[in-house]
Amino acid sequence: MALFEVIKALLRPIRALWRGRQLERDINDEVAFHIETIIRQNIESGMSPEESRQAALRRFGSQAHIKEKMRESRGLVFTEALVQDLRFGFRMLRKNPGFSFVALLTIGLGIGINSAIFSVVNAVLINPFPFKDQDRLVVAWKSDPAANNPLLELSYAEFQDWREQNHVFEQVATMPTTTYGYGFTLLGEGEPVQIESTRVSANFFDLLGAKPELGRTFLPEEDNINSERVVVISHTLWEERYGGSRDIIGKTLNLSGRGFRVVGVMPREFDFPHGVDMWTPLASASGNPAVLTNRGAIFLQMIGRLKPGATVEQAQSELDAIAHRISLQQNPKDSPNGAIVTPLVEHILGGTRPALYLLSAAAVLVLLIVCVNMANLLLARATVRHKEIAVRTALGAGRTRLIRQLLTESLLLALAGGTCGIALAFWAIRILRLVGPSDIPRLGDVRVNVSVFVAALVIALITSIIFGLMPALATSKVDLNEALKEGSGKVAGDRKGRALRNLLVIGEIALTLILLVGAGLLIQSFRNLQNVSLGYDPNNLLTMQVNLNSPKYRDIQQNRQFFRELIQRVESIPGATAAAVMTLRPLEGPVGWYFSFQVEGQSAEVAENNPYLNRQAITPDYFRAMGIPLVAGRPFVEQDTTETPRVVIISENMAKQYWPGQDPIGKRIKALGDGNDWLTIVGVAKEARYMELNNVRMDIYFPYTQTTIPRRYLVVRTATEPQAFIGAIRNEVAKMDKDLPVVSVKTMSQIVSESLAKPRFNMLLLGLFAALALILASVGIYGVITYSVSQRTREIGVRMALGAQRSDVVKLIVRHGMIVTLLGVAIGLIGAAGLTRLMSVLLYGVNATDPTIFSGISLLLAIISLIACYVPARRATKVDPTIALRYE
Amino acid sequence: MKNSKVELLQGTLDMLILKSLATGSMHGYDIVTRIHQMSDDVLMVQEGSLYPALHRMEERGLIESEWGLSENNRRAKYYKLTKSGRKQLENEATDWARLSTAISKVMQAT
Numbered sequence: 001m002a003l004f005e006v007i008k009a010l011l012r013p014i015r016a017l018w019r020g021r022q023l024e025r026d027i028n029d030e031v032a033f034h035i036e037t038i039i040r041q042n043i044e045s046g047m048s049p050e051e052s053r054q055a056a057l058r059r060f061g062s063q064a065h066i067k068e069k070m071r072e073s074r075g076l077v078f079t080e081a082l083v084q085d086l087r088f089g090f091r092m093l094r095k096n097p098g099f100s101f102v103a104l105l106t107i108g109l110g111i112g113i114n115s116a117i118f119s120v121v122n123a124v125l126i127n128p129f130p131f132k133d134q135d136r137l138v139v140a141w142k143s144d145p146a147a148n149n150p151l152l153e154l155s156y157a158e159f160q161d162w163r164e165q166n167h168v169f170e171q172v173a174t175m176p177t178t179t180y181g182y183g184f185t186l187l188g189e190g191e192p193v194q195i196e197s198t199r200v201s202a203n204f205f206d207l208l209g210a211k212p213e214l215g216r217t218f219l220p221e222e223d224n225i226n227s228e229r230v231v232v233i234s235h236t237l238w239e240e241r242y243g244g245s246r247d248i249i250g251k252t253l254n255l256s257g258r259g260f261r262v263v264g265v266m267p268r269e270f271d272f273p274h275g276v277d278m279w280t281p282l283a284s285a286s287g288n289p290a291v292l293t294n295r296g297a298i299f300l301q302m303i304g305r306l307k308p309g310a311t312v313e314q315a316q317s318e319l320d321a322i323a324h325r326i327s328l329q330q331n332p333k334d335s336p337n338g339a340i341v342t343p344l345v346e347h348i349l350g351g352t353r354p355a356l357y358l359l360s361a362a363a364v365l366v367l368l369i370v371c372v373n374m375a376n377l378l379l380a381r382a383t384v385r386h387k388e389i390a391v392r393t394a395l396g397a398g399r400t401r402l403i404r405q406l407l408t409e410s411l412l413l414a415l416a417g418g419t420c421g422i423a424l425a426f427w428a429i430r431i432l433r434l435v436g437p438s439d440i441p442r443l444g445d446v447r448v449n450v451s452v453f454v455a456a457l458v459i460a461l462i463t464s465i466i467f468g469l470m471p472a473l474a475t476s477k478v479d480l481n482e483a484l485k486e487g488s489g490k491v492a493g494d495r496k497g498r499a500l501r502n503l504l505v506i507g508e509i510a511l512t513l514i515l516l517v518g519a520g521l522l523i524q525s526f527r528n529l530q531n532v533s534l535g536y537d538p539n540n541l542l543t544m545q546v547n548l549n550s551p552k553y554r555d556i557q558q559n560r561q562f563f564r565e566l567i568q569r570v571e572s573i574p575g576a577t578a579a580a581v582m583t584l585r586p587l588e589g590p591v592g593w594y595f596s597f598q599v600e601g602q603s604a605e606v607a608e609n610n611p612y613l614n615r616q617a618i619t620p621d622y623f624r625a626m627g628i629p630l631v632a633g634r635p636f637v638e639q640d641t642t643e644t645p646r647v648v649i650i651s652e653n654m655a656k657q658y659w660p661g662q663d664p665i666g667k668r669i670k671a672l673g674d675g676n677d678w679l680t681i682v683g684v685a686k687e688a689r690y691m692e693l694n695n696v697r698m699d700i701y702f703p704y705t706q707t708t709i710p711r712r713y714l715v716v717r718t719a720t721e722p723q724a725f726i727g728a729i730r731n732e733v734a735k736m737d738k739d740l741p742v743v744s745v746k747t748m749s750q751i752v753s754e755s756l757a758k759p760r761f762n763m764l765l766l767g768l769f770a771a772l773a774l775i776l777a778s779v780g781i782y783g784v785i786t787y788s789v790s791q792r793t794r795e796i797g798v799r800m801a802l803g804a805q806r807s808d809v810v811k812l813i814v815r816h817g818m819i820v821t822l823l824g825v826a827i828g829l830i831g832a833a834g835l836t837r838l839m840s841v842l843l844y845g846v847n848a849t850d851p852t853i854f855s856g857i858s859l860l861l862a863i864i865s866l867i868a869c870y871v872p873a874r875r876a877t878k879v880d881p882t883i884a885l886r887y888e
Numbered sequence: 889m890k891n892s893k894v895e896l897l898q899g900t901l902d903m904l905i906l907k908s909l910a911t912g913s914m915h916g917y918d919i920v921t922r923i924h925q926m927s928d929d930v931l932m933v934q935e936g937s938l939y940p941a942l943h944r945m946e947e948r949g950l951i952e953s954e955w956g957l958s959e960n961n962r963r964a965k966y967y968k969l970t971k972s973g974r975k976q977l978e979n980e981a982t983d984w985a986r987l988s989t990a991i992s993k994v995m996q997a998t
Contacts, residue, residue: 026965029963029965030916030939030964030965031939033915033916033917033958033962033963033964033965034915034916034917034935034939036962037917037958038917040960059935060935060936061934061935061936062936065936066935066936066939066940069936069939069940070939070940070943072940073940073941073943073944073947074943074947
């Protein structure tokens, strides 16, 4: 009962607000009825109507007072005052549209940007993956510490050794290190389509703790090479291609000419590896026992679940020892291998993390600047309202009531700003999802995160409350007489206020400088990447994947014959000036065919330390098609066959390193290892950027007629716009084999631009943040100088009346601004020097403490701040001394 | 119309209101008149105290109200006792009887 009463009492004001209007009407009616009744009684007892009314009102006493007491009984007072405060607050915001606009925009931007960026960070980095106990999952690769190539794939036999010999893992599974080359062509359902796919050991899903949405995953016996071919498909494929029908289970799909029975569908959130739509058991899908037994076939990585309590370091040292032992058993002469163990989550997010950390840090800086700016604005306004508050105090406003009113205003401001902020966040996330680089995992799942938004809102609230209340707290200590006179001089609290504002601007400038320097570095880095010498001409160059993975091309002669004819057909299309086939087109990621070599005359021990070459199998017209200059020697010709001596073409940087000052033509190299053929160098080509844009490697080319390594990409040099040739080329392919899909058709300039997407994205976002910061900071310094000018109008008038020149006045004011600016810049430079180091992984061709950028940005900031000071200073000199002296 | 003013003891107003409503529902003016009559024209409840008290008592659930028509067809707010109001009246009546007897005894003692 007592509890019930308490709750009722607590609820009363809320209920009262709810019923407020109704109650107000009731009270008025009730009082009116009462007075009327008295009047009627009086008339009945013989008074004149006018007299009766007078008497009634006299008897009733102060209606307002009674009504107020009635409301009080109803708990209406507090809520009513709140409504009043809110109304007043809105009025104040409307009365100062400039202030309100800047304040709302500032808070909105700060909250919006932070909500958006941290929602992305949350969805991509923090949200758990759909794996059970993801902290115990690791990825392990082999490494070759001596050969300066950190990562090496495992062969299936090595994987089996690792599985049997380790003691740290509960369970291990394996899959290829890349999805490249494991795609299927889905046939027999209309147009042939290419489907991204990977092959896994049967326990792959069990190990990850991932359950299928429909059907089952793989059974242990499906690790057998002769077991039935089965496939698990992704939710997306299931939905988009098969309409989410449950009949899919048991259906047999024609994948690159072989039948696979669908046994399961994975749920939508299971997207590992990123972008894969089909999983097949490694053993049955390859159909070739050699893949599993040949120790030279290295293409796998191991995924392991650590035993409870086992650490990544333990796994690292144990696998290191195992890899070491195996390599010594297999190749006692080679330098021993090691292992590299990475937590799975880190492996998946690795490349994405630094950029997202950078953007989060930048978003926090923006929020800080926003808070500083808000504080500044509120403080500046407080001084303007000093007099108003004094008047209200003089008229009897209580201190608590004053504080409550200022509090309401601050809350109003922060909440309205928060509303702008959440609108902005929704909008920004939609844009981020659209323009974000496609290789950021899980970017598509990003939604506005409520807790992130609330956190940003709370920070904005606290700022506006602290700095919104400051004037009320200061004023309540102020001598009213002094404050009301105002013209007579400055009140004591004001000097402190000015110092605080100067400090805030210094902080703001320092933060802005850090953001600007970061953006400057990314811009410079991006320009460096854009101006990288690619080695080939990306304009008017069309590329596409023609994947001969159907069994009928398994014979290498068939394969060669197909491409020979295709190239002839394509080159006969008018406007197609050259066509060629290659292994892997440029900028498909840091994957490819490596080649470790030994130069004639080099000992095997020395050759161990040679870098891996990027290997390509090409057709004769390749260099002409790509526009790669042949620096010396000859291109390949159809006459280079298995019957003639084996020849290769190398890149210029390799020629310069291994045969400095000599003619490399005619020199010989061979694949590292015993019994390999000597290869004669017949040509030298300019080095080209194959795996990544920001790294030069050495290249080696083999004639497609002398090697069996795959060739999958057709490149076509065109005389005009390359997109116009797509139809004709597809046509030629279809004429040769109608079941052959032509996929991933892209112009080379498109590929180059895509590989710039991530750095461009980072640069644009950070640039945007820095620009915002710059605007906020200039508003901040402009506000402070304008305010200080308005405070010193009298002083300026006196100075000018006493003969000071305009330039003296400008100097006086600008000096104040510049001292503040330079202090901010100095602090900012120190901060930037410390912080930009952390972003060096994201930079290309520019040092994280690049002096040009540091000094350039400082200068830029100083100039902008100079302008922000000069405008109000200039205005001050326009003041007529006589008016200035009378001012206030 | 001259009334000798008698100050109401703190807390007795609520009791008088409850008592006057014991016979049935009535509006504010009626309550004033009724208390006036019942006290042989001694007690004149101030409107300034009556209405806040009515609203307070309604909030506490001792009485409830509804709008009805007065004898001359005007909209008026009628109050009546609730169950807990009736109980409250009984309690207060007993307490009051004990208290007033006690006070009388003290005052009559010589």
